Amino acid sequence: MSMPKTIVPLPSGPYWATPHAPFPLDVSNGHDEAFPGAHCVSDGKWVTFYKNGEEVWACNAMYASAHFDFISDSSACASRTS
DSSP, X not given: OOOOOOOOOOOSEEEEEEEOSOOGGGTTTTHHHHXXXXXXXXXXXXXXXXXXXXXXXXXXXXXXXXXXXXXXXXXXXXXXXX
């Protein structure tokens, strides 16, 4: 028997976010704004998503961690949020 996955809030920093596999309710939850991927910045409690330098969506860091895959992206995100 495998152990359940532990979800922790997304740590502070800039990232490239990709939503997990589409689920019908995800569109109404804002995932479509970040599809197929978006730059984002986390403060460890809240994650703000950006496309073309514009804020498109935000959610808490625990929700983001559970529903998106992240790659650290220090150069791209920092320049998009200034």
